[in-house]
Amino acid sequence: MLTSSTILMRFSDLLQVVYYKNAPHIYIIGFFLLGICIANKFGFKSIVKTNFIIVPFIIVSGFILLIGLRKYMSPSGIYPILGNNVKETFVNGSTNIFAFSGITYLFFIMPSLKNKKDFKSIGIIFITISIIIFVLTILALLLVAPFITHSEELLSIYLLVRLAEFGEFLQRTDALFIFLWIISTLSYLSVTIMYVITIFRKNLHLKDSSELCFPLCCIILGSPLLLRNPTLLSFLEEVVYKYYVLILVFGISLLIMILANIKKGVKPKWLKRN
Numbered sequence: 001m002l003t004s005s006t007i008l009m010r011f012s013d014l015l016q017v018v019y020y021k022n023a024p025h026i027y028i029i030g031f032f033l034l035g036i037c038i039a040n041k042f043g044f045k046s047i048v049k050t051n052f053i054i055v056p057f058i059i060v061s062g063f064i065l066l067i068g069l070r071k072y073m074s075p076s077g078i079y080p081i082l083g084n085n086v087k088e089t090f091v092n093g094s095t096n097i098f099a100f101s102g103i104t105y106l107f108f109i110m111p112s113l114k115n116k117k118d119f120k121s122i123g124i125i126f127i128t129i130s131i132i133i134f135v136l137t138i139l140a141l142l143l144v145a146p147f148i149t150h151s152e153e154l155l156s157i158y159l160l161v162r163l164a165e166f167g168e169f170l171q172r173t174d175a176l177f178i179f180l181w182i183i184s185t186l187s188y189l190s191v192t193i194m195y196v197i198t199i200f201r202k203n204l205h206l207k208d209s210s211e212l213c214f215p216l217c218c219i220i221l222g223s224p225l226l227l228r229n230p231t232l233l234s235f236l237e238e239v240v241y242k243y244y245v246l247i248l249v250f251g252i253s254l255l256i257m258i259l260a261n262i263k264k265g266v267k268p269k270w271l272k273r274n
Contacts, residue, residue, distance in 0.1 A: 068164025
């Protein structure tokens with residue numbers, strides 16, 4: 001939920017700067033939360049079907065962006081291949097593992113599958129799509145690097161979109177990309193809230209969890225307003241996400257797997273006697 005609040009704040013800031021300069025920030029956030037509530041009211045299947053429609057458009061938009069930027073691309077942007085050196089890329093770069101946090105959603109998919117054997121193929125498709133989107137975005141950023149060196153991540157991609165050209169007959173394509181990003185952000189946040197509701201329902205043993213969506217959205221509504229403090233946001237992105245996530249991913253996950261194997265393979269003596 002904290003990550004979702006950070007993403008929502010960043011994206012709503014971009015929308016406010018680019019299109020809605022006079023609109024109160026809370027109105028933009030409220031628009032997203034209204035969509036999240038509606039999506040979760042329709043249920044799991046509607047969210048899945050919506051994502052099934054959106055994802056292909058996201059992939060196609062990456063290729064379209066590269067085509068539109070072909071005039072400004074320079075192969076020199078990808079050199080040196082490993083950055084400054086191997087240590088800088090693979091050791092110090094490991095603190096950026098939070099960029100791959102979306103893979104954690106695979107762990108929540110298993111209980112929702114009718115056929116558990118499909119999990120492997122779903123995982124392969126999931127990771128392949130993620131790699132394609134990552135590669136397309138990073139290529140666009142690297143090949144036009146001098147233009148966006150001093151910009152933030154979201155603003156950098158938006159500047160690339162503004163720079164893309166598709167001939168004289170097609171103007172202001174950035175509006176189409178922004179529309180796609182809005183739909184994608186709504187979809188991502190809807191999935192996140194859906195799993196948060198599922199976790200709350202299981203932990204609290206609730207039969208009906210439909211009423212949890214509104215209070216959870218209220219929490220997310222308040223969080224971005226608190227995260228507007230630059231110092232707090234910098235602490236989250238530079239310290240919490242970079243270092244504590246390493247402990248969560250590798251430390252706690254490894255501990256859970258060890259305990260699960262012990263529980264599965266080693267039975268206490270009193271249980272054996274019975």
